[in-house]
Amino acid sequence: MFAVMQIDEDHTRDFRRKLRPKCEFVCKYCQRRFTKSYNLMIHERTHKSPELSFSCEVCGKSFKRQDNLRQHRSKIKQKLCSDYRMTLDARQFYARYPRTGSEH
Amino acid sequence: MQLMFDIYLKQNNVGTICSRLMYACDIFVRNRHDWITEIVELADHKSKFITFVACRVLASFLIVSKDTVDENWLQQITENVYLFDRINRITVQKINFSLDIIKRIVEWKDVEQHPLDETSYANAPGTIQVQEDNPFRGSSSSQSSAGSSSRSDNLHSAFSNLQTHSSPSTSSDSKTSKPTSTFKLNEPVFKFPHDQSDSRMEPADSPEPSQSRIERVNEHGCITVILTDSESFDTSHIKCLTIKTLEHHWPILVKNMKLLLLRYLNLSNAENCILTFFSLWENIISVKANLSVIDTKPFYADLQGFVDLLRNTMLPGLIYAHLLSLFNEVLCYGSTLALQDILPEEICCLAHSIVRYVKDFRLLSEVRVQSSRSGFGFLEHDCRVIHDYSLGPDIGPLSSSIQLVDQSYGEDDNEDSTQSRTEVDKTMLQRMSLLVLKSVAVTVKEMRCDSSDSSIDSSDYNAIQDMQIVERSIRDVLKKLDVFIRNRLEFHPETPFTKMLIHLFSEQDDYLIESMVCTLDITVGIVYRNSMYPDLIPMLNPIMSFIEFLRVVAHDSDVLLDYLVSNETCFLLYLLRFLKYVRRNWPKFLDTCQQMDPGTTRGLDDTMRVLIRLRLQISRLVSKSLFPYNISPVLRLLEVCESLYEGNEFS
Numbered sequence: 014m015f016a017v018m019q020i021d022e023d024h025t026r027d028f029r030r031k032l033r034p035k036c037e038f039v040c041k042y043c044q045r046r047f048t049k050s051y052n053l054m055i056h057e058r059t060h061k062s063p064e065l066s067f068s069c070e071v072c073g074k075s076f077k078r079q080d081n082l083r084q085h086r087s088k089i090k091q092k093l094c095s096d097y098r099m100t101l102d103a104r105q106f107y108a109r110y111p112r113t114g115s116e117h
Numbered sequence: 118m119q120l121m122f123d124i125y126l127k128q129n130n131v132g133t134i135c136s137r138l139m140y141a142c143d144i145f146v147r148n149r150h151d152w153i154t155e156i157v158e159l160a161d162h163k164s165k166f167i168t169f170v171a172c173r174v175l176a177s178f179l180i181v182s183k184d185t186v187d188e189n190w191l192q193q194i195t196e197n198v199y200l201f202d203r204i205n206r207i208t209v210q211k212i213n214f215s216l217d218i219i220k221r222i223v224e225w226k227d228v229e230q231h232p233l234d235e236t237s238y239a240n241a242p243g244t245i246q247v248q249e250d251n252p253f254r255g256s257s258s259s260q261s262s263a264g265s266s267s268r269s270d271n272l273h274s275a276f277s278n279l280q281t282h283s284s285p286s287t288s289s290d291s292k293t294s295k296p297t298s299t300f301k302l303n304e305p306v307f308k309f310p311h312d313q314s315d316s317r318m319e320p321a322d323s324p325e326p327s328q329s330r331i332e333r334v335n336e337h338g339c340i341t342v343i344l345t346d347s348e349s350f351d352t353s354h355i356k357c358l359t360i361k362t363l364e365h366h367w368p369i370l371v372k373n374m375k376l377l378l379l380r381y382l383n384l385s386n387a388e389n390c391i392l393t394f395f396s397l398w399e400n401i402i403s404v405k406a407n408l409s410v411i412d413t414k415p416f417y418a419d420l421q422g423f424v425d426l427l428r429n430t431m432l433p434g435l436i437y438a439h440l441l442s443l444f445n446e447v448l449c450y451g452s453t454l455a456l457q458d459i460l461p462e463e464i465c466c467l468a469h470s471i472v473r474y475v476k477d478f479r480l481l482s483e484v485r486v487q488s489s490r491s492g493f494g495f496l497e498h499d500c501r502v503i504h505d506y507s508l509g510p511d512i513g514p515l516s517s518s519i520q521l522v523d524q525s526y527g528e529d530d531n532e533d534s535t536q537s538r539t540e541v542d543k544t545m546l547q548r549m550s551l552l553v554l555k556s557v558a559v560t561v562k563e564m565r566c567d568s569s570d571s572s573i574d575s576s577d578y579n580a581i582q583d584m585q586i587v588e589r590s591i592r593d594v595l596k597k598l599d600v601f602i603r604n605r606l607e608f609h610p611e612t613p614f615t616k617m618l619i620h621l622f623s624e625q626d627d628y629l630i631e632s633m634v635c636t637l638d639i640t641v642g643i644v645y646r647n648s649m650y651p652d653l654i655p656m657l658n659p660i661m662s663f664i665e666f667l668r669v670v671a672h673d674s675d676v677l678l679d680y681l682v683s684n685e686t687c688f689l690l691y692l693l694r695f696l697k698y699v700r701r702n703w704p705k706f707l708d709t710c711q712q713m714d715p716g717t718t719r720g721l722d723d724t725m726r727v728l729i730r731l732r733l734q735i736s737r738l739v740s741k742s743l744f745p746y747n748i749s750p751v752l753r754l755l756e757v758c759e760s761l762y763e764g765n766e767f768s
Contacts, residue, residue, distance in 0.1 A: 043407065052457075
């Protein structure tokens with residue numbers, strides 16, 4: 014469909030202007046073609062399950078959205094507060110877990 | 118079997134599999150007693166529960182078997198789709214059965230973890246202890262779901278110990294702890310774990326290579342296999358194979374489905390079968406399926422034949438909605454088409470047809486977007502809607518009558534029942550509007566590519582005339598879309614088009630942002646062409662949509678950051694293009710802000726405050742190298758806009 018033509022001979026010179034040979038970037042998931050590398054990157058992000066980037070300081074679990082991490086934090090906080098009051102020094106807990114909810 | 122395959126797949130995602138489970142699955146892959154045929158034959162069973170489970174078992178099994186799959190099994194399953202003499206109830210049921218299996222395989226996601234899914238917590242007793250005494254932690258650290266930061270190890274072990282001792286409370290917990298508990302029952306066998314693994318090695322080496330596995334025995338005596346080869350996590354092979362098998366029979370399947378749709382819709386199960394067919398088609402074509410565009414090309418061929426169906430407004434609502442959804446998936450504007458220079462021909466044809474149908478066949482004025490009687494689209498013809506559900510007399514007079522199905526927005530609808538009857542099906546409205554917008558955007562983009570093609574001479578009168586016809590129809594279509602949305606949602610006659618769009622899509626963020634990309638690209642495309650219809654420019658003003666969008670997200674830059682980081686929407690593309698547009702049209706940006714908040718600079722200040730805050734947040738993440746991809750082009754544009762804003766304030 015998008016065959017790349019080899020243009021070497023002189024008599025095809027005038028085609029070159031029309032075809033404007035561009036370098037092509039091919040998506041490694043679906044082989045669709047793009048002419049800009051950044052456009053390919055934007056497209057390829059659709060294929061990937063997103064890089065998990067917001068990670069919880071206590072358990073290391075990662076989230077792709079900040080609000081999900083926030084929800085997780087409040088959940089874990091409740092859990093920790095109820096289950097670990099006996100086993101964990103409160104100071105140690107709050108050192109890991111600043112009350113204000115640290116941001117990245 | 119279903120439960121076992123599910124657990125296998127779950128553990129496979131994490132990277133450690135119980136060796137017994139693996140052994141059991143190996144036996145199934147061997148298919149000694151041809152159990153697969155037996156299950157395929159369940160396709161026409163009377164009980165729908167049995168066919169449902171049979172279908173799920175086969176789908177999960179094929180995903181489990183991955184590279185060791187036998188093509189004959191796939192053949193056997195697809196046979197249902199074409200091997201029959203005439204369409205009747207049984208054949209429809211069999212087709213549905215096979216299509217459902219294929220659909221489940223195609224839509225399978227290699228890493229499927231819901232962000233709110235806490236199963237990795239429920240899994241904690243199993244997986245984390247393996248992690249703890251795992252000397253190969255480095256090799257498996259790439260799996261983020263299993264990785265735990267070492268600094269919190271002691272806290273972590275305390276946590277997982279407590280988890281082990283507490284009784285399982287959730288269903289997923291009990292499910293995952295099942296293998297460990299069975300092993301406890303089989304205590305004597307597991308006194309000799311090495312013998313077990315030796316006996317396992319003998320049959321295992323033929324179907325799957327075993328040298329890539331590392332075995333660990335944890336303190337429960339449960340042997341787990343740690344997978345290190347990347348193939349274990351890749352299902353693209355089985356997907357590709359399934360599609361290839363289906364491809365040969367696709368034309369005949371399409372023909373039969375059309376027949377079913379137009380003539381045999383009264384057969385029981387027919388509607389269900391058609392819905393499965395459409396979802397399967399949508400899944401194959403979807404960009405997110407990660408299938409090669411070359412492999413899926415045959416599946417684009419028959420789309421054109423189904424565009425006509427859009428004019429058949431008597432189709433059952435649910436089927437119509439699925440049809441719209443399929444076409445929306447084909448016109449993958451925000452994820453792909455907007456980024457490409459040359460658009461595939463089939464997609465352009467589809468877009469043209471839709472533009473033509475709206476312009477010439479009054480598609481928008483005839484389509485039924487009223488939800489049928491109830492607020493639920495899935496309650497179609499045969500369903501009787503319960504309007505008043507009375508509780509027993511002993512409940513008391515206060516709550517003697519409860520409106521069950523007519524769930525509407527406020528209490529007003531209870532009094533005015535005629536209003537709830539004509540309530541608009543918003544999903545249908547959204548899908549239709551987005552489809553039309555994307556079709557216009559694709560047409561504009563194609564026109565723009567053509568005009569920059571140097572082979573068309575500027576003196577070529579025919580070409581210019583063609584362009585003008587296309588432009589006129591685009592204008593026509595957009596005006597019709599405006600009237601369509603305005604009437605259905607009862608907006609004020611003077612509400613700007615862009616504002617209506619934002620509110621139409623406000624609760625569906627992927628649609629919302631894709632529609633904003635469309636209006637932005639249409640505007641840029643029209644201006645680029647020096648359009649002879651200047652009235653379109655204020656109608657589509659992309660700056661106005663952005664300001665309205667900020668209002669919807671309450672000027673919260675966190676929301677924008679989340680959109681940028683996640684890949685659920687095409688916000689990265691949108692922001693990049695929007696900022697470029699603002700940089701090029703700064704005076705217009707100032708004007709529009711002024712217009713939105715007349716008399717003050719509040720509009721401008723509010724907008725800029727969000728953008729500045731966003732820039733600070735991004736640069737903070739970038740400096741800690743926490744941003745998941747290269748965001749620098751956006752960052753640079755944000756800086757440019759900021760300096761324009763500051764320069765403007767002082768002048």
